[in-house]
Amino acid sequence: MNDDGTVNRGALPAIFNPEDLNALEMALGIKDRFGGRVTVVTMGLPAAGAILRDALYRGADDAILITDARCAASDTLATSYILSCAVKKLDYDIVLCGRQAIDGDTAQVGPQLAEKLGIPQMTYIEQLIEIKDRTITIQRNVGNGWQQVKTKLPVLLTVTADANEPRIAAAKRLMKYKNAIAPVELEQKLKAENPNAAEGEIKELATRKCSELENKGLLIKQWNLDFLGADLKWCGRNGSPTKVHRIQSVVLAAKESKTIEPTDDGLSDMIHELIEDKIIA
Amino acid sequence: MIDVNRQGEVWVFAEQHKGKLEDTPLELMSKGRHLANILGVKLGALLLGSRVKSLTDKLRHYGADKVYLAEHPLLEHYQTNSYAKVIYDLIHKYKPQIVLYGATTAGRDLAPRIASAAKAGLTADCTDLQIGDHKPAGDNQIHKNLLFQIRPAFGGNIIATIINYDRWPQMATVREGVMPMPTPDLMRKGQVIEEKITLSQSDLPVEIIAEHTRPKKVNLKAARIIVAGGAGVGSKDNFRLIWDLANCLGAAPAATRAAVDLGYIDHDHQVGQTGTTVRPSLYIAVGISGAIQHQAGMSQSQKIVAINNDPEAPILQIAHYKIIGDLNIVVPKMIKTIKEKGIKEDTVAAGHK
Numbered sequence: 001m002n003d004d005g006t007v008n009r010g011a012l013p014a015i016f017n018p019e020d021l022n023a024l025e026m027a028l029g030i031k032d033r034f035g036g037r038v039t040v041v042t043m044g045l046p047a048a049g050a051i052l053r054d055a056l057y058r059g060a061d062d063a064i065l066i067t068d069a070r071c072a073a074s075d076t077l078a079t080s081y082i083l084s085c086a087v088k089k090l091d092y093d094i095v096l097c098g099r100q101a102i103d104g105d106t107a108q109v110g111p112q113l114a115e116k117l118g119i120p121q122m123t124y125i126e127q128l129i130e131i132k133d134r135t136i137t138i139q140r141n142v143g144n145g146w147q148q149v150k151t152k153l154p155v156l157l158t159v160t161a162d163a164n165e166p167r168i169a170a171a172k173r174l175m176k177y178k179n180a181i182a183p184v185e186l187e188q189k190l191k192a193e194n195p196n197a198a199e200g201e202i203k204e205l206a207t208r209k210c211s212e213l214e215n216k217g218l219l220i221k222q223w224n225l226d227f228l229g230a231d232l233k234w235c236g237r238n239g240s241p242t243k244v245h246r247i248q249s250v251v252l253a254a255k256e257s258k259t260i261e262p263t264d265d266g267l268s269d270m271i272h273e274l275i276e277d278k279i280i281a
Numbered sequence: 282m283i284d285v286n287r288q289g290e291v292w293v294f295a296e297q298h299k300g301k302l303e304d305t306p307l308e309l310m311s312k313g314r315h316l317a318n319i320l321g322v323k324l325g326a327l328l329l330g331s332r333v334k335s336l337t338d339k340l341r342h343y344g345a346d347k348v349y350l351a352e353h354p355l356l357e358h359y360q361t362n363s364y365a366k367v368i369y370d371l372i373h374k375y376k377p378q379i380v381l382y383g384a385t386t387a388g389r390d391l392a393p394r395i396a397s398a399a400k401a402g403l404t405a406d407c408t409d410l411q412i413g414d415h416k417p418a419g420d421n422q423i424h425k426n427l428l429f430q431i432r433p434a435f436g437g438n439i440i441a442t443i444i445n446y447d448r449w450p451q452m453a454t455v456r457e458g459v460m461p462m463p464t465p466d467l468m469r470k471g472q473v474i475e476e477k478i479t480l481s482q483s484d485l486p487v488e489i490i491a492e493h494t495r496p497k498k499v500n501l502k503a504a505r506i507i508v509a510g511g512a513g514v515g516s517k518d519n520f521r522l523i524w525d526l527a528n529c530l531g532a533a534p535a536a537t538r539a540a541v542d543l544g545y546i547d548h549d550h551q552v553g554q555t556g557t558t559v560r561p562s563l564y565i566a567v568g569i570s571g572a573i574q575h576q577a578g579m580s581q582s583q584k585i586v587a588i589n590n591d592p593e594a595p596i597l598q599i600a601h602y603k604i605i606g607d608l609n610i611v612v613p614k615m616i617k618t619i620k621e622k623g624i625k626e627d628t629v630a631a632g633h634k
Contacts, residue, residue: 004418005441080397104434105555106405108393111361115397120486121361123390137490143386145494151487234400241402241448245415245429248440262588262606268618270586270602275622279563279584280506280530 004237005244006073014047016054019098021166023159026128027096028059028167034131036093037061041086043071043079046184052220056177057169065182068224070236076104078239080112085228087117094136095156099124107158114156122149123158182220183210283399283449287426289378290347291317292450294368294391295326295340296383298359302336304462304502305383307343309455311463312410313381314344319412320426323347325377329367331357334473341471343463348471349375353478355485359387363484365394371476372399377450379428381410384454392454402445404430404453406554408577415444427451433554433573440573456577458502458558498549501557504533506565509552509579512539513568513589513608520545522612523567529619535559537575553578568608571596588612 002008027038040055042048043066052063066086074082087095095117100107107123114121127139129148137150141160181189187206194202213219225235233239260266274280293313296303310326317324326345328336330352337348351367364387372380372395380395382388384406396403409431416423424446430453434441445451501507508530510523520540527534536546538553552559554574564582569575571587571594579585580599587600588611597603604611 075402076393077396077400077402104405106393107389108396108403108405111390111393112397115365115394121390121394122487123361124386141386142492144497145492147489147493148491149487149489241400241445242404242430242443243415243417243445245413245427245442245444247434248442257601257603259603259605262604262611262614264614264618267604267611267614268621270604271615271618271622274563274584277584 001247002073004073005247010045014044014050016051017098017101019100019102019159019161021098022161022163023096023098023157024055024058024060025164025166026125026157026159027094029128029164030094030131031059039064039090039092041066041083041090043067043074043082043086046182046188049182049185049220052182053177053180054169056180057174058167059170059173062221063180064221064223065184066223066228067182067184070225070232073237073240074235075240075242076106076108076112077241078235080109080116081234081239082225082228082230083109083113084116085225085230086223087113089223089228093134093153093155095119095154097156097158099158099160110156110158117154117156119154119156120151121156121158122151125157125159126162128163177218179213180218180220181213182222184222185220186210186213283372283376283401285447285449286376286378288322289376289450290323290325291320291379292325292327292349292377292381293345294380294382294388295328295336295345295348296359296385296387297328297330297333297336298387300330300333300336302339303383303385305385305388305455305457307339308458308460308462309381309383310340310344312455312460313379314463316379316410316412316428317346320378322378325349325375327351327368327371327380329356329364331355337473339465341469342465342467344466344469346471348473349476350473351476351478353480355480355482356478358489359391360485360487360489361390361394362486363480364391365398366480366484367476367478369395369398372450380450380452382452382454384456388454392452396452399450401448401450401452402443404432404443404445407432407453407455408459408554408558410453410455415446417446428453433577456554456558458560459577461560498547499533499535501533501535501550501552501559504559504561506530506532506563507535507552507559507561507579507582508532508565508567509535509537509569510540510545510567511537511569511575512543513570514540514545515568517543517545519609522608526565526567526612526616526619529616530563530565532563532565537569537572566596566600567612569596570594571599 039062040060041064097110124141129137293309295306323346325347326340382392411429428451430443508527535552541551554577558578560581562583565586585600586602587596588604
């Protein structure tokens with residue numbers, strides 16, 4: 001945890017959020033059936049480059065890393081704003097998100113991103129039915145049942161774990177993209193490899209390597225808030241209306257507690273007591 | 282963006298489907314009433330639909346001072362864009378200080394869309410709401426009487442209290458079943474404010490083409506006794522122990538998220554933050570370690586019995602009766618004892634289907 005009660009993401013490994021894998025699978029499935037290109041976008045620390053490589057192994061055509069210290073402490077509203085700036089730079093018909101992340105479980109970024117893009121949203125998707133004449137039909141889980149809905153593209157979808165089984169990395173793609181890297185990762189790597197080199201030398205080396213990688217299609221695009229033209233008022237801590245008041249480690253304790261021996265007599269006494277207290281009839 | 286409005290009301294989104302109010306907004310009325318009383322403001326219910334005026338009485342009986350009624354043929358079915366537009370306009374017009382939504386599928390689809398449009402904060406899946414003061418670090422200004430939005434958070438045993446002091450309204454979705462259902466007061470009076478709504482087909486970009494209701498396999502909220510199994514039960518076959526113990530007590534069988542993810546039992550039986558929140562007379566936790574997300578869904582039970590072979594399992598800290606032992610030995614012994622006591626078996630439980 002950081003002092004302000006936000007999560008210290010640097011201390012955590014970057015993982016592919018499980019339902020984002022279902023969203024990627026749905027995107028790849030759409031590409032297989034109807035054509036198109038799949039671009040994967042993530043906002044995170046440089047370590048999130050690993051997630052983008054994973055997406056490339058599985059079949060994504062393009063990968064974009066949004067990384068900028070000014071993104072730190074973004075709540076869902078600021079995150080959706082930053083993502084909307086990135087998506088607006090792309091040519092898209094369908095934006096897919098996992099239903100929710102396993103850290104916060106909020107399920108808020110998808111709908112907020114749809115609102116910022118001014119497009120309809122379809123949440124809790126459990127099945128893609130068809131896309132025809134630029135109209136998409138899906139089945140969504142509505143808690144006590146399902147609903148089939150359709151709309152014209154463009155649209156934002158949030159995908160649940162029930163929608164599909166994510167494909168695994170393809171060996172050929174793994175061989176091809178294992179060297180794919182984002183500039184920030186490359187700089188870190190070069191610094192580690194050349195501990196005595198001056199800052200300027202590293203930069204120069206990185207620039208040269210980046211253009212080599214770009215020519216081979218192995219450079220992960222890296223965007224910062226300046227490139228996105230994002231209004232800093234809506235980013236990071238400033239752009240986040242929700243703040244953490246406090247974090248408590250909670251140990252709930254029963255007021256009266258007794259230990260019961262796992263024997264016939266112990267259990268019999270307990271059940272007798274529960275009957276006496278009219279807890280069981 | 283809406284500024285702080287100390288005179289603003291407390292609102293509850295009164296979600297209804299096919300002319301029937303959902304449980305969660307009714308549960309929220311008790312908490313909303315409590316918050317409005319502390320703040321000295323009115324409690325408003327937001328009712329959207331087509332020909333739903335008859336529901337306004339019920340909302341007043343459950344605690345609303347005012348019911349904002351938005352009726353329009355295009356509001357007959359819940360749809361994200363049309364509902365978000367109407368509620369956003371009402372928020373803009375009346376500037377409530379707090380807006381609460383049930384964390385239902387519709388609530389979780391709708392609230393973030395409104396929060397984004399209003400550029401306001403939103404906290405998901407709260408388990409408690411309180412009023413309190415906040416002083417930001419390095420700032421001498423104290424923000425008084427804020428909505429404390431309380432929920433279990435990140436990776437385990439922590440509870441976060443979230444606040445939103447500058448960009449209002451303060452909004453939260455609240456888990457189903459975490460607030461007690463208020464007792465309706467049939468004599469309670471209140472005001473109905475009929476809003477004039479303008480909508481066109483372009484506000485409904487999504488078309489509903491088919492719907493199907495899956496009845497829940499079990500009603501955990503109504504169960505007096507619940508027997509729940511966790512990953513510690515070990516296998517789907519072994520989960521029969523949970524069913525057997527539940528059956529001989531006339532109890533409902535339940536499970537943790539881990540047990541559901543392992544395929545031991547259907548998701549309808551899941552108790553916890555992402556399942557059902559329950560408050561039975563007796564909760565028997567078998568092979569459940571007791572992650573905070575699970576505890577959030579059952580800690581309000583009147584009596585808790587925990588059976589676990591790990592004496593350090595967190596569940597034991599909230600149990601009234603701790604049984605440290607092998608569930609494969611303890612549960613059959615319990616079944617035998619219960620049968621000897623002649624406890625009447627009944628069919629309250631969902632039982633095997």
